[in-house]
Amino acid sequence: MTFEPGPPVALPHSLCSVTLLMPDPGTAADFYTEAWGLSAVERDGTAAWLRGTGTEHHILHLAHGERNALGKIAFALRTRREVDDAARALAALDVPVVREPGPLDGAGGGYGLWFVDPEGRLVELSVELEAVPYRDIRGREAVPRKLAHAVLNTVDIDATTGFYTRVLGMRVSDWSEHQMSFLRCNSDHHVIAFNQAPWTSLNHVAYELPSIDHFMRGIGKLKRAGIAPMWGPGRHGPGDNTFSYFTDPAGLVCEYTSEVAQIDEDAWLCRVWPRTPELSDQWGTAGPPPASVREHMAGIPDPGYFGRAGDR
Numbered sequence: 001m002t003f004e005p006g007p008p009v010a011l012p013h014s015l016c017s018v019t020l021l022m023p024d025p026g027t028a029a030d031f032y033t034e035a036w037g038l039s040a041v042e043r044d045g046t047a048a049w050l051r052g053t054g055t056e057h058h059i060l061h062l063a064h065g066e067r068n069a070l071g072k073i074a075f076a077l078r079t080r081r082e083v084d085d086a087a088r089a090l091a092a093l094d095v096p097v098v099r100e101p102g103p104l105d106g107a108g109g110g111y112g113l114w115f116v117d118p119e120g121r122l123v124e125l126s127v128e129l130e131a132v133p134y135r136d137i138r139g140r141e142a143v144p145r146k147l148a149h150a151v152l153n154t155v156d157i158d159a160t161t162g163f164y165t166r167v168l169g170m171r172v173s174d175w176s177e178h179q180m181s182f183l184r185c186n187s188d189h190h191v192i193a194f195n196q197a198p199w200t201s202l203n204h205v206a207y208e209l210p211s212i213d214h215f216m217r218g219i220g221k222l223k224r225a226g227i228a229p230m231w232g233p234g235r236h237g238p239g240d241n242t243f244s245y246f247t248d249p250a251g252l253v254c255e256y257t258s259e260v261a262q263i264d265e266d267a268w269l270c271r272v273w274p275r276t277p278e279l280s281d282q283w284g285t286a287g288p289p290p291a292s293v294r295e296h297m298a299g300i301p302d303p304g305y306f307g308r309a310g311d312r
């Protein structure tokens with residue numbers, strides 16, 4: 001799917017939440033609430049909506065699926081008019097809008113639309129989601145503040161990067177050779193990144209800790225609970241963020257991160273980073289990613305929204 005140059009259909013200002021599908025969301029919800037540091041806002045059977053300390057109603061939605069998959073990725077717009085305009089512009093580009101603008105009936109409500117990207121990912125654009133009070137954490141408890149980013153495996157990094165820059169006006173902050181592209185929609189270095197891979201799937205979801213001290217305390221808390229990082233801690237080159245990767249009970253990869261680079265739109269220069277050990281692991285503490293974490297990051301082929309029609 002290629003598009004003529006033109007204005008974006010919308011300009012999201014933040015990544016709100018991801019929905020992960022898995023055979024046993026209840027067990028994963030226990031992990032994310034008891035070990036990872038999130039709190040349940042709502043539970044419905046085995047499905048759960050989980051928050052961090054920020055005002056997003058939820059940042060992670062866990063729901064049942066026959067197989068592990070990315071259920072949805074949600075971005076915030078500012079006004080209903082932007083949602084309505086986006087629907088018309090998406091239709092004009094022949095991008096399938098599978099939920100027309102209107103009230104959203106999921107937890108947190110709001111007003112929005114759903115569309116499907118060329119690789120089958122379901123994307124929500126929304127406004128007016130119910131906010132929750134900032135959760136004041138006393139002391140240095142390691143609780144994620146918000147989603148930092150989602151990394152998505154793609155079979156065509158150029159086409160997929162092109163879609164998100166053209167359609168959602170995202171800017172490419174950096175490339176890691178021709179293997180990964182890092183895209184931003186606000187001052188954070190990236191809110192999504194694409195990784196060239198043999199099939200489409202979720203690579204991992206990253207959660208931002210408020211400081212490097214919280215980040216290290218989070219790793220320690222998990223370690224005391226018998227949960228060791230699969231890779232990390234370390235500090236990436238592109239984005240300059242700290243990283244430590246774990247797997248949840250479903251086998252999906254989750255990351256603690258902090259100190260992601262902040263972008264000055266007027267001064268930033270996009271670079272292509274060589275994939276050298278010194279740049280991939282600035283501190284030299286993590287080493288290269290072990291085969292086990294790469295296997296979990298590859299996951300299984302995701303049939304996408306239309307391919308899951310039988311599951312719904």
Ligand SMILES: [Fe+2]
Nearest residue numbers: 151204206255
């Ligand atoms: Fe990451």
